[in-house]
Amino acid sequence: MKITRQHRFTLRLAALAASVVVAVLACLVMTVPETRTTAAAPQSAAGARAAADRAPLAGRIKPGVAHRGVATFYDAGDGNGACLFGPSKSVMIAAMNHTDYETAKACGAYIRVRAANGRSITVRITNECPLPCAPGQLDLSPQAFAKLAAPKLGRIPITWSLLSPKTSAKIAVRYKTGSTRWWCGIQVIDHRNPVALLHVRVAGRWRKLPRTDYNYFLSAKGAGCGGPIRITDIYGQRLTVRGIKLKANLVQRTKAQFARH
Numbered sequence: 001m002k003i004t005r006q007h008r009f010t011l012r013l014a015a016l017a018a019s020v021v022v023a024v025l026a027c028l029v030m031t032v033p034e035t036r037t038t039a040a041a042p043q044s045a046a047g048a049r050a051a052a053d054r055a056p057l058a059g060r061i062k063p064g065v066a067h068r069g070v071a072t073f074y075d076a077g078d079g080n081g082a083c084l085f086g087p088s089k090s091v092m093i094a095a096m097n098h099t100d101y102e103t104a105k106a107c108g109a110y111i112r113v114r115a116a117n118g119r120s121i122t123v124r125i126t127n128e129c130p131l132p133c134a135p136g137q138l139d140l141s142p143q144a145f146a147k148l149a150a151p152k153l154g155r156i157p158i159t160w161s162l163l164s165p166k167t168s169a170k171i172a173v174r175y176k177t178g179s180t181r182w183w184c185g186i187q188v189i190d191h192r193n194p195v196a197l198l199h200v201r202v203a204g205r206w207r208k209l210p211r212t213d214y215n216y217f218l219s220a221k222g223a224g225c226g227g228p229i230r231i232t233d234i235y236g237q238r239l240t241v242r243g244i245k246l247k248a249n250l251v252q253r254t255k256a257q258f259a260r261h
Contacts, residue, residue, distance in 0.1 A: 054261070057196035058234040059102045061109060063162050063261060067100070069136025071113065071158045073145035074129075081127025083107035083215040085189060088126055095127035095139040104128075104215040109194045110163040113138060115148040115156055122163060128213070136160075164193050164261040172253045173229060173241060176216050179248045184225035185216035189251060192258045193233040200224025233258045 055063050074095065079088025081095060083104060094113075096106040106125045114120040121144055129139040138160060142151060149156045169190045176185030186209065188195050198217040199206040202224045209217035209224075219225050226246035231239045239256045 055234040056236055057232065058194070059105045059196075060100050061102070061106055061162050061194065063164070063234075066159050066161050067136050068157075068159050069097070069134065069138065070155055071115070071138050071140055071145060071148060072129075072155050073140045073142050073151065076127070076141035079126055079141070082213070083126050083128075084187065085126055085215075088124070090124065091141050091143040092121060092123050093126045093141050094123040094144060095129040095133075096125045097129045097133040097135055097137040097139075098131050099135040101125075101128040101213075103213050104211055105194060105196070107194075107215045108189070108191050110165045110192075111138070111160050112163050113140075113144075113148065113158055113160045115158055117149065119148050121147050122165065162194075164258075166260065167192050167257070170254055170257050171231065171239065171241070172251045173244050174251050175225075175244075175246060175248050177249045179225065179246065180222065181225050181246060182222040183218075183220060184222060184246065185212070185218050186229065187216045188231055191231070191233065192260065193235060193237075195231060196234045197230075197232040199230040199232075201228040201230075206230055235259075235261055 061067075076091070076093060079091070079093050080086050082101075085108070094111065100106055109125045111123050111125060112120060113123060123138070123140060123144050127139070129137060133139060138158065145151060148158070171191050172189040174187045174189060176187065179185055186198060186200070188198065197208060198211070199208050200219060200223065201207075207224055209219055211217050226244075228240060228242045229244060231241065235258070237258050239258065241254045241256060244252050
């Protein structure tokens with residue numbers, strides 16, 4: 001078959017297009033990020049079901065599930081952070097990555113952290129580590145990181161899991177600054193297990209309040225403010241507390257605490 005000048009031009013264009021496609025695909029392959037160090041550890045179907053059965057209200061952080069990621073550290077200051085607990089008495093605290101923070105659901109959780117060298121620590125989540133912190137990543141206080149490895153390393157591989165620790169403390173409740181009978185924010189403090197839900201009593205029924213990423217449950221129109229409060233942990237245990245005064249920014253201790261798991 002006779003190849004005309006037009007045919008040659010068309011063949012060259014096709015070859016050029018093919019080379020461009022190959023180059024683009026090569027770039028895509030070369031730039032796919034490595035995620036093995038931040039993904040959750042593999043879990044069997046039976047293990048996943050068991051975790052769900054144990055804590056039906058848990059989100060991403062479930063009991064009995066080992067998470068894999070990296071640990072870094074930051075200047076934690078007095079320990080206050082996105083969870084708005086206020087200054088921390090303990091320096092063994094950490095910020096949870098944005099994904100596992102899960103709109104403050106991780107706030108107050110106790111986490112057992114293990115380094116590859118065999119060292120381990122327990123930290124309490126008081127802050128959020130924003131993007132680009134990856135899923136599985138924990139940003140520790142300098143003191144906590146130093147118990148795992150030399151600070152000069154800056155970043156180390158870890159595994160971590162949820163704890164339900166021993167504690168003699170009782171749960172406390174605090175109304176947010178600006179709270180009145182027309183609007184209020186309610187926070188739970190010193191809980192052994194992560195808090196999943198908070199309800200207030202309105203007209204003889206329990207009403208669920210939405211949670212904010214700064215760890216307060218809001219009643220936008222004041223419904224239930226100053227009345228009985230029902231707090232539910234990820235295991236489904238419910239605690240009803242009464243007698244909490246509608247006083248803003250006052251930590252009010254209760255006589256209740258979630259059971260250990």
